[in-house]
Amino acid sequence: MSIDQTKVSESPIDLASPRLAMRRKLRHLYDRSAKVLIGIGGIGVIVAILLIFLYLFYEVVPLFESAELDSVAEYQVQGTRSSETLHLAVEEQSELAMRLDASGQVLFFEVENGDIRHSIDLPVPEGRNISSFALESEQSGLFALGFDNGEILIAAYDYQTSFSTADNSRIISPVIEYPFGENPYQLFDSSETVAIALRVTGENMLLSGVDETGKIALLRASRQVSLFAAFDAPGTAANFDIRAVSPSIIAPDTRQIFVDGDQLWLYLVNGEGQLRLLDIRKAFNDEVNGFAGLTRLTSDSSLPTEIEFLLGGISLLVAGQDGSISQWFLVRENDTVQLEKVREFSDTPNAITALSTEQRRKDFFTVDTDGIVSIYNTTAHREVFRGDIASSGNRFLAVSPRGDSLLLESSGGSYSFFEVHNEHPEVSWSAIWDKVWYEGYSEPDYIWQSSAATNEFEPKYSLVPLSFGTLKAAFYAMLLAAPLAICGAIFTGYFMAPAMRKKVKPLIELMEALPTVVLGFLAGLWLAPFVELNLLGIFTVLIILPVSILMASIAWANLPEKIRHSVPEGWEAGILIPVILLFTYLSFVVATPIETLFFNGDLRYWISNDLGVSYDQRNAMVVGFAMGFAVIPTIFSIAEDAIFTVPRHLTYGSLALGATPWQSLQRVVLPTASPGIFSALMIGMGRAVGETMIVLMATGNTPIMDINIFEGMRTLAANIAVEIPESEVDSTHYRILFLAALVLFTFTFVFNTVAEIVRQRLRDKYSTI
Numbered sequence: 215m216s217i218d219q220t221k222v223s224e225s226p227i228d229l230a231s232p233r234l235a236m237r238r239k240l241r242h243l244y245d246r247s248a249k250v251l252i253g254i255g256g257i258g259v260i261v262a263i264l265l266i267f268l269y270l271f272y273e274v275v276p277l278f279e280s281a282e283l284d285s286v287a288e289y290q291v292q293g294t295r296s297s298e299t300l301h302l303a304v305e306e307q308s309e310l311a312m313r314l315d316a317s318g319q320v321l322f323f324e325v326e327n328g329d330i331r332h333s334i335d336l337p338v339p340e341g342r343n344i345s346s347f348a349l350e351s352e353q354s355g356l357f358a359l360g361f362d363n364g365e366i367l368i369a370a371y372d373y374q375t376s377f378s379t380a381d382n383s384r385i386i387s388p389v390i391e392y393p394f395g396e397n398p399y400q401l402f403d404s405s406e407t408v409a410i411a412l413r414v415t416g417e418n419m420l421l422s423g424v425d426e427t428g429k430i431a432l433l434r435a436s437r438q439v440s441l442f443a444a445f446d447a448p449g450t451a452a453n454f455d456i457r458a459v460s461p462s463i464i465a466p467d468t469r470q471i472f473v474d475g476d477q478l479w480l481y482l483v484n485g486e487g488q489l490r491l492l493d494i495r496k497a498f499n500d501e502v503n504g505f506a507g508l509t510r511l512t513s514d515s516s517l518p519t520e521i522e523f524l525l526g527g528i529s530l531l532v533a534g535q536d537g538s539i540s541q542w543f544l545v546r547e548n549d550t551v552q553l554e555k556v557r558e559f560s561d562t563p564n565a566i567t568a569l570s571t572e573q574r575r576k577d578f579f580t581v582d583t584d585g586i587v588s589i590y591n592t593t594a595h596r597e598v599f600r601g602d603i604a605s606s607g608n609r610f611l612a613v614s615p616r617g618d619s620l621l622l623e624s625s626g627g628s629y630s631f632f633e634v635h636n637e638h639p640e641v642s643w644s645a646i647w648d649k650v651w652y653e654g655y656s657e658p659d660y661i662w663q664s665s666a667a668t669n670e671f672e673p674k675y676s677l678v679p680l681s682f683g684t685l686k687a688a689f690y691a692m693l694l695a696a697p698l699a700i701c702g703a704i705f706t707g708y709f710m711a712p713a714m715r716k717k718v719k720p721l722i723e724l725m726e727a728l729p730t731v732v733l734g735f736l737a738g739l740w741l742a743p744f745v746e747l748n749l750l751g752i753f754t755v756l757i758i759l760p761v762s763i764l765m766a767s768i769a770w771a772n773l774p775e776k777i778r779h780s781v782p783e784g785w786e787a788g789i790l791i792p793v794i795l796l797f798t799y800l801s802f803v804v805a806t807p808i809e810t811l812f813f814n815g816d817l818r819y820w821i822s823n824d825l826g827v828s829y830d831q832r833n834a835m836v837v838g839f840a841m842g843f844a845v846i847p848t849i850f851s852i853a854e855d856a857i858f859t860v861p862r863h864l865t866y867g868s869l870a871l872g873a874t875p876w877q878s879l880q881r882v883v884l885p886t887a888s889p890g891i892f893s894a895l896m897i898g899m900g901r902a903v904g905e906t907m908i909v910l911m912a913t914g915n916t917p918i919m920d921i922n923i924f925e926g927m928r929t930l931a932a933n934i935a936v937e938i939p940e941s942e943v944d945s946t947h948y949r950i951l952f953l954a955a956l957v958l959f960t961f962t963f964v965f966n967t968v969a970e971i972v973r974q975r976l977r978d979k980y981s982t983i
Contacts, residue, residue, distance in 0.1 A: 266959065267956075267959065270952055270953075270955055270956040270959060271956065273949055273952040274949060274952050274953045274956055276637060276638060276949060277638045277641040277946070277949050277950070277953065278638075278641065278642075278643075279637070279638070280598055280599055281589050281598040281599035281634065281635060281636035281639065282599070282634075282635040282636075283587070283599060283601060283603060283620065283632045283633070283634055283635075284632060284633045284635070285603065285630065285631075285632055286326060286619075286631045286632060286633055287325075287326050287327060287328075287630075287631045288628065288629070288630050288631075289327055289328035289628070289629055290328060290627060290628050290629070291313070291321070291323050291328040291330065291627070291629060292328070292330070293321070293330050293333065294313065294315070294319075294321060294627065295315055295317050295319055297315035297316040297317040297319070298315060298316045299313060299314070299315055299316075299609060299610050299623060300314045300315060300316055300344070300347040300359075301313070301314040301347065301349060301357060301610075302314075302610040302611070302612040302621065302623055303352065303355070303371070303612050304325060304612045304613065304614040304615075304619060304621050305373045305386065305388075305614070305615070306373070306614070306615045306616065307384075307386065308325060308614045308616070308618065308619040309324065309325065309326075309386055310322050310323065310324060310325065310331060310373065310386055310388060311323055311324075311325045311612065311621055311629075312371050312388065313623075314347075314357070314371075316343075316344050317338075317344075318335055318336040318337075318338040318344060318359070319333065319334070319335055319336075320333070320334040320335075320336060320371060320390060321333050322334075322388040325619070325621055325631050326631060328629060331388065332387075332388050334388075334390050336359065336367065336369060336390070337367065337396065338359070338361070338367070339361060339363070339365065339398065342361040342362055342363055342365070343361065343362050344359050344360070344361060345360050345361060345362045345406050345407055345408070346359070346360030346407045346408060346409050346410045346423070347359055347360070347410075348360075348409075348410040348411050348412045348471075349412070350412045350413060350414050351523075351527070351573075352570075352571065352573045352613075352615070353573045353615070354370065354414060355370045355371045355372055356368065356369075356370040356393070356412065356414055357369060357370065357371075357412070358410050358412040358421060360401070360406075360407030360409075360410045360423060361398070361406075361407070362406040362407075363404055363406070364400060364401055364402030364403060364404055364405050364406070364407060364425065365398035365399065365400055365401070366398055366399045366400075366401045366407065366410060366421060366423065366433075367398045367399075368392065368393070368394045368395070368399070368412065368419070368421070369390055369391065369392050370390070370391045370392075370393055371388065371389070371390055371391075372388070372389050372390075372391055373386050373387065373388055373389070374386070374387045374388075374389055375387075394419055394435055399421065399433060399435075401421065401423045401431045401433060402423065402425045402429070402431055405425040405426060405427065405429075406425060406426050407423045407424070407425055408423075408424050408425060408426050408468065408469065409423065409424050409468060409469060409470050409471040410422065410423040410424075410471065411423070411471045411472050411473040411480070411481075412473070413473035413474070413475065413477050413527065415475075415476070415477055417436050418434065418435070418436050418477075419433075419434065419435045419436070420432070420433070420434055420473055420477045420494070421433040421434075421435070422471055422473055422480055423471065424465060424468045424471050424482070427464070428464045428465050428466040428467065428468055429463070429464055430463045430464065430465055430468075430480070430482075430492070430497075432480075432494065432497055432498065434498075463492075463497060465482045465484070465490060465492070465505075466484070467484040467485045467486070468482045468483065468484055469483055469484060469485050470482075470483040470518075470521055471483070472521070472523060472530065473494075473527075474523070474527050474528065474544075475523070475526055475527020475528055475670070476527070477494060478493070478494055478495065479491050479492065479493065479494060479544065479551075480492035480493075480494055480497070481530065483511070483518065483521060486510075486517070487510060487511050487512045487516070487517045487518050487534075488508055488509065488510050488511070489508070489509045489510075489511055489542075489553060490505055490507065490508050490509075491505065491506040491507050491544075491551070491553065492505055492506075493505075493506060506550075506551060506552075507551075507552050507553060509542075509552075509553045511532045511534075511540070511542070512532065512534040512535070512536070512538060512540075513534070513536060513538070515536065516534040516535040516536040516538065517534065517535050518532050518533065518534055518535075519533050519534060519535055519565055519566050519567065520532075520533040520566055520567075520568065520569035520580075521533070522569055522570070522571060522578075523571070524541070524571055524576060524578065524592060525571055525572065525573065525574070525575065525576055525670050526653065526668075526670030526671075526672070527670075528543050528544075528653045528654065528670075529541050529542065529543045529556070529576075529592065529653055530542045530543065530553075531569060531571070531578055531592075533560075533566035533569050533580060534565070534566070535565045536563070536565070537560055537562035537563050537564050537565060537566060537582060538558060538560060539558065539559040539560040539566065539569075539580065539590070540555050540556075540557070540558045540559070541555070541556045541557050541558075541559070541592050542554065542555050542556065543556060543653055543654075545656055546656060547656065556651045557592070557595050557651070559590045559592075559595070559597065560580070560588065560590075560597075562582055562586065562588075564582035564583045564584050564586065565582060565583050566580050566581070566582050567581055567582060567583055567609060568580065568581045568609060568610055568611045569611075570611050570612060570613050571613070572613055572617045573613070573615045573617070574615065574616070574617065575591070575617060575639065575640065576591055576592045576593050576640070576672055577589060577590065577591050577592075577598075577617060577636070577639050578590055578592070579611055579613055579620060581604050581611055581622065584602070585602055585603070585604035585605050586600065586601070586602055586604075587599070587600075587601055587602075587603050587604050587611075587620075587622075588600045589634075589636060589639070591639035591640055591642075593640055593645055593650065593652070593672055593673065593674075594639060594640055594641055594642035594644070594645040595642065595644055595645070595650075596639065596642040596644075596645075598636055598639045599636065603630075603632065604622050604624070604630060605624045605626075605628075605630075609623055609624065609625050610622070610623040611623070613634075614634075617634060617636060618633065618634050618635075618636075619631065619632065619633055619634055620632040620634050637944075637946070638946045638949065640673050640675065640946050641675060641946060641949075641950065645675060645676070646675060646676060646677050646678075646950075646953070647676070647677065647678060650674070650676065652672055652674060653672050660676045660678040660679050660682075660919055661674040661676055661679070661917075662674055662675065662676055662677070662679045662680055662917035662928070662933070663917075664937060664941075664947050664950070665947070673946070673947070675946075675947075675950050677930075677950075677953070677954060677957060678919070679917040679918060679919050679927075679928065680917055680928055680929060680930045680933050680954060681930065681957060681961075682919045682927070683909075683917060683918075683919075683927030683928045683929045683930075684903055684929040684930045684931070684958070684961070685903075686834060686921065686927050687834065687837050687841060687902065687905070687909050687913075687927055687929050688899055688902035688903045688905075690834045690835065690837060690838030690841075690842075690923065691837065691838050691841035691842045691844075691845050691902040691905075692842070692845070692895075692898065692899055692902060693838060693842070694838045694839060694842030694843075695841075695842040695843075695845040695846045695849055695898060695902075696849065696895060696898070698842075698846055699845070699846045699847075699848075699849035699850040699853060699894070699898070700849065700850075700853055700891065700894075700895075702722070702846075702850055702854075703849070703850050703853035703854035703856075703857055703891075703894075704853075704857060704879070704884075705787065706718055706719060706850075706854050706858075707853075707854045707855075707856075707857030707858035708857055708858075708875075708879055708883060709784060709875075710784050710787065711782060711783065711784025711785050712784075714784060714785055714787070714788070719851075719854060722846070722847055722850050722851070723847050723850075723851050724847075725843070725844075725846065725847040726844075726847035726848060726851075728844070730844055730905065730906070730907045730908050731907040731911075733840050733841075733843065733844055733907075733908050734840065734907040734908040734909075734910060734911030734912050735911055736840070737836055737837070737839070737840035737908060737911065737912035738832060738836075738911040738912050741836055741839060741840060741912070742831050742832045742833075742836045742912065743831065745835065745836055745839075746818060746829075746831050748802060748805070749817045749818055749821075750805040750808060750809045750813070750817045751801060751802040751805035751806075752835075753805075754801040754802070754804065754805045754808070755798055755801040755802070758797055758800070758801045759794065759797055759798060759801065762793060762794075762797040763790060763793060763794070766789070766790060766793045767790075770786065770789065821924065827922060827924060828922065828924065828925060829924040829925075830914050830916075830924060830925055830926050831914075832912055832913045832914045832926055833913065833914070833922075833923065833924045833925055833926050834913070834922070834923045834924070834925065834926065834927060835923045835924065836912050836913070837908065837909055837912050837913055837926075837927075838923075840908050840912050841902055841905055841908045841909065841912075844901075844905070844908060845898045845901050845902050848894070848897060848898050848901050849894045849895060849897070849898035850894075851894075852890060852893060852894035852897060853887075853890060853891045853894040853895075855890065856887040856889070856890020856891055856893075856894065857883060857884075857887045857890075857891070859887075859890075860882075860883050860886045860887050861886075864882050864883070864886065865878050865882060865883060868881065868882045885979075885980045886980050888976045888980060889972075889973040889974075889976040889977045889980075890973075892969065892972055892973055892976060893969055893970075893973050895969075896965055896966065896968065896969030896972075897966075897969070899965055900961075900962050900965045900966060903931075903958070903961050903962060903965065904931055904958065904962060905929075905931065906929075906931040906932055906934075906935050907935075909927075909928075909929045909931070909932045910932040910935055910936065913926035913927055913928070913932075914926030915928050915932060915936065916928060917933070930954045930955075930957060930958040930961075931958060933951070933954060934951050934954055934955055934958075937951060938951050
């Protein structure tokens with residue numbers, strides 16, 4: 215019988231072949247599509263990370279750019295007298311400039327072309343010459359003129375802004391005011407004032423002077439209450455009562471005199487460049503011995519050429535004939551106060567001929583004999599600009615209140631006007647990462663304080679306390695989370711019964727779903743007060759609970775086999791639940807009598823007063839508990855998967871060769887799972903480093919550097935969350951916060967890179983097991 219070839223060719227196998235081929239093609243297409251999509255996703259993640267980095271870098275780079283000065287105009291001002299310039303200033307809008315000369319003429323002119331807007335002659339007494347001049351500050355515009363008969367005139371220049379009804383244009387009208395009266399004050403009796411100093415705080419004024427014999431006179435006045443006190447100043451002045459004080463306070467050869475911003479100290483500079491301090495409070499209390507210290511401001515071969523207070527009246531800037539510029543302020547050590555040189559700025563060999571400070575930042579401008587103009591910031595200890603843009607022999611310079619323009623007056627009477635672009639002078643690598651000696655501090659330190667209530671505030675942008683706080687919070691969180699998570703993962707993945715594991719693992723992973731803001735809220739409002747009230751109970755639990763678990767395990771191992779075998783293998787952990795609950799309760803119970811017996815009933819008070827360790831309610835220990843609770847699921851899940859997925863044939867082979875389960879765990883399972891365990895720890899560390907809400911709500915959020923577990927901290931992430939909403943866009947503070955974000959990004963990148971390198975090496979090492 216012959217076989218039908220047509221029927222053979224149409225067998226079920228042959229009919230199914232096209233469908234199988236189609237399925238293979240579809241599966242191949244799906245595989246290729248998945249590979250392409252996964253590749254695109256991976257590349258997209260890398261590109262996104264790079265874009266984040268580039269954006270952060272873009273926002274941070276302007277912080278370290280140098281300043282720029284653009285020349286606007288050069289001109290001669292017609293109508294000025296040949297008298298020496300006493301003061302030069304530029305108003306807020308950089309439209310008008312003011313020049314005060316030794317004849318008492320106040321001239322207001324336009325800064326862009328020199329056209330005179332207004333001229334005012336001060337009421338200089340007839341037949342008298344101006345022998346001394348003092349400016350209270352650039353901000354107030356208040357100044358004093360000393361005459362050769364001992365009289366002092368106090369006035370202020372100001373600007374009134376109005377708007378034209380015709381075209382709504384702005385009109386700036388200069389004025390001269392006399393806030394403390396138009397009549398001169400008689401500071402000395404017919405003796406010439408060599409130097410004077412003026413300082414106003416609120417409504418109170420302090421005027422000081424020294425005559426040609428070295429006698430010191432002090433005068434206090436108020437706009438509402440007439441208070442007057444003077445040395446060697448008999449008579450009356452401007453309807454103020456006079457209180458005679460001992461005239462025996464003398465400072466020979468005094469050439470310059472200054473009053474600090476708090477009206478506490480008088481700075482007297484003699485002809486040799488030495489500075490002597492006078493305690494003003496002692497002087498007004500008739501204490502003759504009010505001098506404190508004698509300090510040389512420059513080197514022996516140089517004398518000061520310019521001395522001026524920095525913004526705030528705390529720091530004294532001293533420029534010398536040798537080109538040196540130094541910053542000085544008072545430092546209190548024990549019960550003594552002494553003037554310390556904090557930092558030096560310039561190493562130019564040319565003498566500084568003019569120095570002017572900014573009105574809103576800790577910047578100052580200088581010009582030397584060769585016409586080199588420089589801009590410095592004291593906090594950053596940084597020269598932000600240096601250029602040969604002025605003519606030699608410049609005598610005066612003036613900076614606008616906003617610091618965006620500069621006016622130079624040369625010895626020939628010509629003026630040069632410049633636009634200044636100096637956005638972020640307060641920042642330098644040393645100000646961010648090194649110790650900085652801030653005004654009012656006894657020594658250099660790491661400080662973060664981005665704002666304050668006063669305009670004279672010195673910004674403190676050190677990222678060291680924030681970085682330290684970030685690592686401190688992560689350390690204490692990992693100190694709690696790492697042992698619990700890893701040990702729990704080992705027991706769950708290796709010893710626990712599968713049925714019990716199916717219940718325990720999802721429950722622990724569910725902990726990760728809890729919002730961190732809820733954990734932070736509970737930690738700040740419930741956990742922190744609870745820990746403070748039960749501090750000894752917490753420590754007792756940490757000691758008694760591990761011991762009780764160990765003892766319970768030993769007791770269980772020594773029970774008869776009949777009892778032990780009644781519990782299915784892998785379910786023994788359930789027996790520890792009542793043990794943990796019982797001994798936790800007993801720990802708090804026994805803590806009360808122990809605290810009463812040894813610590814007078816208050817461990818917190820004993821720690822603070824007897825040990826001298828400060829205790830804050832919201833501290834690193836609370837953060838460790840709360841953030842450790844949040845990190846445990848991350849570490850546990852990854853580590854448990856790594857242990858559970860170790861091939862069972864490796865374990866069975868080890869047991870077959872006579873190893874115990876613990877030996878198999880130590881020698882086989884843990885080395886094989888070590889890449890995954892290490893990755894779990896590093897990912898948990900990265901999670902702790904980047905945590906925001908728990909740290910923000912569970913600590914005092916104070917940027918301090920103290921490893922003390924009872925002190926709080928501020929982290930980089932929490933600082934960004936707190937301050938970024940209130941920072942001005944593109945300001946220094948705003949960009950510093952982006953720098954903090956870049957540092958945090960770098961932390962995470964470094965942790966992940968190290969984790970991946972170590973994981974790969976562990977995988978290569980143990981892949982042959």
